[in-house]
Amino acid sequence: MATITPSIRIRRTPFSPGVEKAGVKSYTVYNHTLLATEFDNYVEDYHHLKRDVQIWDVACEKQVRIQGFDAEKLMKLLSPRDLTKLHQDQCFYIPMIDKNGGMLNDPVAIKIGINEYWVSIADSDYLLYILGVADALKLNVTIDEPDISPLAVQGPKSEDLMARVFGNEVRSIKFFRYKKLLFEGRKMIVARSGYSKQSGFEIYVDGFEYGMPLWDKLMNAGRDLNVRAGCPNLIERIESGLLSYGNDVTREHTPFEAGLSKYVDSKEEFLGKLNLQKRSFNKIIRPIEIDGEIPSCDRHWPVFLNGKRTGIITSAVYSPDFNCNVAIGMVDIEKAPAGTQIEVETQNGFHKAQVNSQFWN
Amino acid sequence: MATITPSIRIRRTPFSPGVEKAGVKSYTVYNHTLLATEFDNYVEDYHHLKRDVQIWDVACEKQVRIQGFDAEKLMKLLSPRDLTKLHQDQCFYIPMIDKNGGMLNDPVAIKIGINEYWVSIADSDYLLYILGVADALKLNVTIDEPDISPLAVQGPKSEDLMARVFGNEVRSIKFFRYKKLLFEGRKMIVARSGYSKQSGFEIYVDGFEYGMPLWDKLMNAGRDLNVRAGCPNLIERIESGLLSYGNDVTREHTPFEAGLSKYVDSKEEFLGKLNLQKRSFNKIIRPIEIDGEIPSCDRHWPVFLNGKRTGIITSAVYSPDFNCNVAIGMVDIEKAPAGTQIEVETQNGFHKAQVNSQFWN
Numbered sequence: 001m002a003t004i005t006p007s008i009r010i011r012r013t014p015f016s017p018g019v020e021k022a023g024v025k026s027y028t029v030y031n032h033t034l035l036a037t038e039f040d041n042y043v044e045d046y047h048h049l050k051r052d053v054q055i056w057d058v059a060c061e062k063q064v065r066i067q068g069f070d071a072e073k074l075m076k077l078l079s080p081r082d083l084t085k086l087h088q089d090q091c092f093y094i095p096m097i098d099k100n101g102g103m104l105n106d107p108v109a110i111k112i113g114i115n116e117y118w119v120s121i122a123d124s125d126y127l128l129y130i131l132g133v134a135d136a137l138k139l140n141v142t143i144d145e146p147d148i149s150p151l152a153v154q155g156p157k158s159e160d161l162m163a164r165v166f167g168n169e170v171r172s173i174k175f176f177r178y179k180k181l182l183f184e185g186r187k188m189i190v191a192r193s194g195y196s197k198q199s200g201f202e203i204y205v206d207g208f209e210y211g212m213p214l215w216d217k218l219m220n221a222g223r224d225l226n227v228r229a230g231c232p233n234l235i236e237r238i239e240s241g242l243l244s245y246g247n248d249v250t251r252e253h254t255p256f257e258a259g260l261s262k263y264v265d266s267k268e269e270f271l272g273k274l275n276l277q278k279r280s281f282n283k284i285i286r287p288i289e290i291d292g293e294i295p296s297c298d299r300h301w302p303v304f305l306n307g308k309r310t311g312i313i314t315s316a317v318y319s320p321d322f323n324c325n326v327a328i329g330m331v332d333i334e335k336a337p338a339g340t341q342i343e344v345e346t347q348n349g350f351h352k353a354q355v356n357s358q359f360w361n
Numbered sequence: 362m363a364t365i366t367p368s369i370r371i372r373r374t375p376f377s378p379g380v381e382k383a384g385v386k387s388y389t390v391y392n393h394t395l396l397a398t399e400f401d402n403y404v405e406d407y408h409h410l411k412r413d414v415q416i417w418d419v420a421c422e423k424q425v426r427i428q429g430f431d432a433e434k435l436m437k438l439l440s441p442r443d444l445t446k447l448h449q450d451q452c453f454y455i456p457m458i459d460k461n462g463g464m465l466n467d468p469v470a471i472k473i474g475i476n477e478y479w480v481s482i483a484d485s486d487y488l489l490y491i492l493g494v495a496d497a498l499k500l501n502v503t504i505d506e507p508d509i510s511p512l513a514v515q516g517p518k519s520e521d522l523m524a525r526v527f528g529n530e531v532r533s534i535k536f537f538r539y540k541k542l543l544f545e546g547r548k549m550i551v552a553r554s555g556y557s558k559q560s561g562f563e564i565y566v567d568g569f570e571y572g573m574p575l576w577d578k579l580m581n582a583g584r585d586l587n588v589r590a591g592c593p594n595l596i597e598r599i600e601s602g603l604l605s606y607g608n609d610v611t612r613e614h615t616p617f618e619a620g621l622s623k624y625v626d627s628k629e630e631f632l633g634k635l636n637l638q639k640r641s642f643n644k645i646i647r648p649i650e651i652d653g654e655i656p657s658c659d660r661h662w663p664v665f666l667n668g669k670r671t672g673i674i675t676s677a678v679y680s681p682d683f684n685c686n687v688a689i690g691m692v693d694i695e696k697a698p699a700g701t702q703i704e705v706e707t708q709n710g711f712h713k714a715q716v717n718s719q720f721w722n
Contacts, residue, residue, distance in 0.1 A: 001365070002364065002386060003364050003365065003387045003388075004363055004388060005387045005399065006657045007389060008607070008660060009605060009607035010389060010390065012660055026363055026364045027363050028366045028368060028370070032484070037366040098496055099492075099495075099499075104492075123370060123393070125485050125486035126486075128486055128487065128489040129489040129493040131493065132491065132492065132496075133493040134460075134493075135493075135494065136493065136494040136497035136498050138460075246370035246393060247368060247370045271496050271497070296367045297368070297369065298367035298368060298371075298373060299373055314369055315369070
């Protein structure tokens with residue numbers, strides 16, 4: 001397997017020394033930033049995540065900060081989701097689209113105040129789209145990437161660990177809500193969120209220099225909880241049906257095809273409104289179970305129904321807990337409902353497969 | 362060294378099978394796409410590039426295609442460079458900026474026709490900025506990423522190799538000009554350009570399925586020329602002073618700081634015009650020679666003049682041909698002119714260094 005070449009363009013994070021010390025084996029690149037993918041190996045990392053607690057360097061979840069008089073106006077222009085319902089302590093998952101309804105990113109947005117939003121982006125430079133719209137319309141906003149580096153604490157023992165460092169107040173944070181809590185005298189946003197279904201928190205670490213002190217404090221406080229460095233786990237995220245922008249969804253797809261129609265409810269005149277309503281769609285994201293031994297899913301695998309193309313697989317891996325290959329695919333909504341027997345073509349040949357009704361976790 | 366994890370989000374290219382067969386050792390990720398960085402090793406790759414001819418998979422140089430009635434209007438709104446001088450067989454290097462004059466990308470643009478431009482982008486999703494502007498202004502354009510994959514042929518023997526595959530017409534292509542030439546019955550853009558100063562061409566391979574046939578044909582035709590798979594070489598590009606967006610230049614910098622003021626000559630009302638004219642600047646890109654043994658430059662190295670911070674190093678490596686460490690840095694324009702003795706702090710400590718007057722190649 002080829003190695004990854006260090007460079008400034010592939011950014012290190014405040015937590016990189018901790019990740020390296022923990023013996024990271026593999027990386028991916030996400031928002032021009034290093035993101036660990038494996039420490040021990042996928043399977044051991046997975047069992048540990050589901051059993052104990054892990055600290056994840058997810059500084060690659062870059063924040064786009066929108067500040068100024070027109071911040072709310074701009075957000076409403078961009079968002080298909082009704083932002084009037086977004087409370088000031090709340091995290092909102094929003095499928096962001098272009099004028100044709102194609103998905104450009106699927107960030108989590110938070111409202112810091114009436115004139116300030118942070119958009120925690122998936123892997124595309126969505127900042128540039130926001131900036132293009134604001135520049136073209138000469139809006140009164142500043143758009144930048146602040147020195148904020150999210151650190152995730154994930155796993156069933158995450159609440160206990162977090163309480164030891166941030167106090168018992170973390171226990172009262174509800175799902176996809178946040179509080180501003182103190183670390184070394186600095187107020188930081190602590191949200192109950194994260195890219196796993198094993199429960200957990202994300203700390204929006206405010207200032208590069210606080211990164212390693214917080215990392216070390218969590219590691220030291222969690223020794224008896226068997227805390228470890230971890231990262232988003234491929235097996236767990238597919239079992240949980242957590243989409244990955246760029247893998248499972250791209251600008252080719254609308255939020256409807258991504259199965260995100262419930263997040264399209266804005267009553268405002270957002271940019272893609274008209275075209276999104278007009279676009280028909282005949283495929284949708286589904287959980288799929290694949291038979292046999294499968295290779296690494298580094299390219300689209302075509303899906304066949306009675307010999308005819310009916311979609312693609314976009315993510316797949318073997319799941320030890322469910323003893324099968326779990327996968328995410330986009331297939332014909334009518335021809336391939338739950339229960340349909342299909343065939344999948346990987347780089348190693350054809351495999352029998354089945355469309356499932358729900359994800360595994 | 363950690364490995365890179367395969368996934369669909371980090372795209373393979375039409376030439377990936379060729380790159381893998383040639384024994385790629387390391388990758389970087391560029392525009393969400395695999396880009397080889399090393400085959401034999403940096404030094405051997407470098408000597409070979411300067412002596413013979415290499416085939417480079419630079420499909421990561423994604424094209425943003427702008428088509429439609431408002432294509433020219435949009436390009437003029439975006440470009441600080443005077444596009445009235447852009448001929449239809451010409452390649453134009455353009456530092457693209459936002460409304461504040463900050464650089465968003467430094468692509469090469471070509472004009473395909475009155476209503477069509479292709480922008481060959483560096484490593485940022487500049488498509489999203491163009492799209493944001495077009496969507497906000499409701500311009501009559503289509504903006505997409507066509508199925509075009511650049512393949513570079515670089516090195517002193519590149520013209521001979523290209524003539525064997527595309528005919529002697531390639532010899533008459535001037536620097537940064539292009540012709541449409543046939544490969545297997547398909548017309549493709551062939552430009553005299555590329556990310557090295559060893560002379561060469563870039564073929565805008567039109568259609569994924571033509572990728573490996575062209576790769577194989579070039580490899581077979583060039584055996585006696587000692588052709589090899591290669592990639593942009595870190596040593597050669599620093600010697601040549603070829604900037605890397607994301608390494609040497611970011612949105613923090615104006616084209617003036619990047620040393621690109623000669624590409625700011627548009628008479629049109631482009632978006633950043635007003636602010637760019639108002640922005641003062643006191644630092645600029647310079648070639649810098651660093652003493653001693655240096656580590657991998659994967660983070661900014663501060664530069665000191667008489668103990669005071671006066672800039673940063675953004676790219677650096679040892680050059681066998683010049684028997685010194687060649688580097689690119691951004692330093693105070695007045696305090697650190699050519700000849701100035703400075704100090705550079707790497708992760709291994711302090712090094713003496715000197716600002717040079719020109720790059721090495």
